[in-house]
Amino acid sequence: MALIALVGASEILPDGGLRALVTVAGETLIERQAVRLVDAGVTQIAVAVGAVPAELLATCDRIGRRGIKVTPVRSAADLRALVAEDDRIILVADGLRAGGMHYAAIAKPGSPAILVTGDTPLTQMFERIDATRRWGGLASVTSAMVGELAAMPGEWDMMLTLLRLAVQGGARRLYCEPALFEQGEIAIVTDRPTAALIEQSSLQQVEYGGMGLGRSAIMMPLVRLAGPWLVKSPATARYLPYVTALLWIVVALLAASGLAAAGALVAVLAGLCLAAMRYLSSFRAESAAQDRARDLIRVFAWLLLALFPWLLSLAGPEHRMPPFSEAALAPCLAAAILLARSLYEDAGEKRRFHWLLPDADQAWIMLAPALLFGFAPLMFAILPLLAMLQILLWLRLARRPEPK
Template identity: 85%
Template sequence: MALIALVGASEILPDGGLRALVTVAGETLIERQAARLADVGVTHIAVAVAAVPADLLATCDRIRRRGLKVTPVRAAGDLVALVEAEDRIILVADGLRAGGTHYAAIAKPGSPAILVTGDTMLTQSFERIDATRRWGGLASISQPMVVELAAMPGEWDMMLTLLRLAVQSGARRLYCEPALFEQGEIAIVSDRPTAALIEQSSLQQVEYGGMGLGRSAIMMPIVRLIGPLLVKSPKTARYLPFITAFSWIAVAALAASGLAAAGALVAIFGGLCLAAMRFLSAFRAESAAQDRVRDLIRTFGWALLGFYPWLVSLGGPDHLMPAFAEAALAPCLAAAILLARWLYEDGGEKRRFHWLLPDTDQAWILLAPALIFDFATLMFAILPLLALLQILLWLRLARRPGAR
């Protein structure tokens, strides 16, 4: 049994372009839909089209390079040839922008299902399915419904007719609150000004998030200032992981060459790149892959902090052992940061004051001037104690009862 998607890409905007090709936060709507569908197990996407312009062909080629099969279809007969009796088909409305949780809910195994919401002023752009409900833009149908549509005489709107067949068959209804549409978590992009508003809303809703004083108080605020520039082009998300990885490799290379201060400065830049990756992954469809790459790079940066004095001393011209305060306490600092990470993760959903905890960004920011002005030994002695003090303070504050 395969999971196949039927994605709408036929609606024309007032300026003559396709709605599916409108760009929000540096990616077209149909590419975002394809990435979300791939995350829930879809391997084949049928694109419902009226015409196939060159820019749509180029977009489909980019989707294919991600490992998905893409087939344009114009009628139900074309879709019948792609599905088998046990296959399930996910319908995705033309111009839909929704979160991964909504795709995951509709893709769960079971009988046909429809994502629905209330009939309010916020949901007028969605198709009405009865007196009080509107379609939420996603549905799961079965192969017999496609066969039934193909057998119907005349020309029918493929997407909406399949939706009607699902409604008439008594498909399960998965309800989502209309408030999600006000927040921009689900939307039908009807024109380019709407896309611009959704992009601004998405940028404003990205949380500072994550553990650590350095990231929360310094790195993420800087990234949020340049956020609108980061999301303008899809190339940013494509090349940023490589830039970040090469930055941390450069840190190790500089340390091994004896250039400790230069390595620490590059590490601060690498931390800023990691924060930018987290910022992009918070609302872009590539978030799952970006998170895995970011975690791998962050782990490398954490390990590098613990071994940094050894790299600097043993890689220097004299190849000497590092001073005891640096050699012993740098791993202690890394261990304290790891302890803070574990405590943060164990905090569950009720995390508070997480910005107080120590992190590698804070350590590199404090180490850089110490290495430049030659008091690194003292700083390596202070940082583990400071990290433990931050953890104790966090434990004290986080366990206080919240305001009611």
């Protein structure tokens, strides 16, 4: 049994372009939908089209290079040819912008389901389901419904007709709060000005992201200054992971060559790139592979901090063991940062005062001048103690009852 998606891409904008190709935060709507669908388990995407302009064809090719088959379909007969008897089909409304959790909910095995929301002024662009509910832009139907549509005489709108068949068949209704439309978490992009408003709203609402004093107080504010440029450039999201990984490799090579201060300075720049990756993930539909790549880079950066003095010892002619103050305390510092992250992740919804916690960015920012001016042993002694003090202070403040 396969999971197949039918994505709408036929609506024409007033300026003559396709709604599915509108760009929000540097990516087209249909590419964002494709990433969400792949993460939900979809193995093939059928794109419901009226025509196939060159721009749409190029976009489908880009999606296809990510390892998923993309096929334009113009009629129910075309779709029926792609669907096996026990396949399930996910319907994605033309111009929909939704979060991964909504796709995952619809993709769960079971009977047909429809994402629905309340009938409010914010949801008028969605298809009406009944007197009080409107379609939320996602649904799952069976191959039998596709066969029923293909057998109907005349021409029918594939998306809406399959939706009606699901409603008439008593499909489960998964309710979505209308407030999510007000916050921009779910939206139907009707034109380019609407897309610009969604992008601007996202830039204003995004949090600094993640725990840690270095990231929250220094790195993310710097990244936010360049935020509008970062999110509008598709090349940035494409190449930033490679640049970030390369910078961390350069840190290791510089340390192994004895250039400690240069390695720490590059580590600060690499930490800034890692923060930019985290920032971009708030806007762009990251695939599971991209998320794993970011986690892998973060783990490598953490290991570099723990092993940095040992890498420096490789540069000398005798490869002497580093002093105890560095050899033992650098792993202690890395362990304290790992402890802080574990406490932060276990805190659940009570992640208050997260900016107090120690992180690798703070460590590299403090180590760089220490290595440059020759008091690294003292700094390696201070940093683990400072990290534990920050953790204790965070525990004390985070456990205080919230003011009513």
